[in-house]
Amino acid sequence: MSQPPITVPGYSIHGRLGKGGMAEVYLATEQALQRQVALKVLLHREDQAFTQRFIQEGHIVASLQHPSIITIYRIDQLADGRHFLAMEYLAGGDLAQYKGQRLEPARALRIVRQIASALALVHDRGLVHRDIKPGNILFRDDGTAVLTDFGVAKQLQLDSELTQSGIAVGSPAYSSPEQAQCQALDARSDIYSLGVILLEMLTGHNPFRGANYTQTLMNQLQLQPPPLPEPLGEWQWLLERMLAKDPEDRFADCHVLLASLDELQDAEQDHTRLSPALGPA
Structure with missing residues (x-):
């Protein structure tokens, strides 16, 4: 994993897991609970339509409690205005x-x-x-x-x-x-x-x-x-x-x-x- 270019208060960033066209995902540790999480971070804040879709994703998943649906812990913003989702980290690949x-x-x-x-x-x-x-x-x-x-x-x-x-x-x-x-x-x-x-x-x-x-x-x-x-x-x-x-x-x-x-x-x-x-x- 490469050295992450972001800082997220409350999380220790270990490296980037992947990157898509609109977002990137980092492996991190949530400091308060000492648990590994995946942070999905928007690449840009200018695209308001995609930002709303991203927020909607967080709300949708957070409302669905099921053992075969990913768990969302938090949705928030970075200091530069970009939104991120903190999700459970699954180490088994896809x-x-x-x-x-x-x-x-x-x-x-x-x-x-x-x-x-x-x-x-x-x-x-x-x-x-x-x-x-x-x-x-x-x-x-x-x-x-x-x-x-x-x-x-x-x-x-x-x-x-x-x-x-x-x-x-x-x-x-x-x-x-x-x-x-x-x-x-x-x-x-x-x-x-x-x-x-x-x-x-x-x-x-x-x-x-x-x-x-x-x-x-x-x-x-x-x-x-x-x-x-x-x-x-x-x-x-x-x-x-x-x-x-x-x-x-x-x-x-x-x-x-x-x-x-x-x-x-x-x-x-x-x-x-x-x-x-x-x-x-």
């Missing part, structure tokens, strides 16, 4: 670190279950995340998946602004067809994005990612999910429901998705219990 790798089905489904449970709360609060992707899924030391980065989350009743602006907010390789077309979004858009992640975890490949932005969006509109390898065939129906091009054909919400995941788990456990009895006498 899901993007496994890009190109196939995860064990049990682990992949456990991650999907944890994130779907978090999204059920998000959606019950009348919000849609709109940017479900591997880089926004972090891990605790015990392996628990945690949803983060609510910077483009939006209240469902306000999402018509997206259509009016004509800008597809999110990450194209994980965007739903309706998101690619700048249409109003609901919970089923997040379910589609989670389905892309599940497909990528099971196969090690995201077939919707094209050579460029336009091709990727076209793939989301036209490309059907490929058949899974035979050993993974029992999950094909789950993926097809999550990745249906028409939102009406997807799971109605994350509660229904979670119930289907429970059914899959129960069926697999029954199969495991019966398998020894099916062998030679």
